[in-house]
Amino acid sequence: MRLSKDRIGGLLLLAFCVTYGILSQDIRLLPFQETAAFHARTMPEVLTVLGIGLSLAIIVFPGSRETPSLAGYKWVTCGLFLALMSLYGFSIRPLGFLLSTSLFLMLGFALLGERRPLILVLVAVPLVVAFWVLMTQGLDVFIEPLPSFLRGS
Secondary structure, X not given: OOOOHHHHHHHHHHHHHHHHHHHHOOOOOOHHHOOOOOOOOXXXXXXXXXXXXXXXXXXXXXXXXXXXXXXXXXXXXXXXXXXXXXXXXXXXXXXXXXXHHHHHHHHHHHHOOOOOHHHHHHHXXXXXXXXXXXXXXXXXXXXXXXXXXXHOO
């Protein structure tokens, strides 16, 4: 059995699904939920079983015979995106959701090749504001919108 792109993808999916299944067992259940047919762990367990089954099918059944090649990918852009995601994770509390997420999207779009500042702002800012309004007003999930120095805390 040769390692093709499909089989490598199947192995990565299998590793993800097994890890997801193990971590889903950390979801706490209330005493009355333990015997219920449907509870907080049900969907993660179903997704784990389906994912493991599909990844095993990808690994076992023949797919493309194309061998993997690491040439031709933009590794610098990938590394910059990883750094940008880390920076976003560190900046979201001090800068607030609206500012840090807008900056993250604008810088991400710029990394992908968009160079017009007006487009960057007109796409990122309304998207972030709409998502924040949906989460806070529609789903009643509080997300701190402002930087810490503007909150007075």
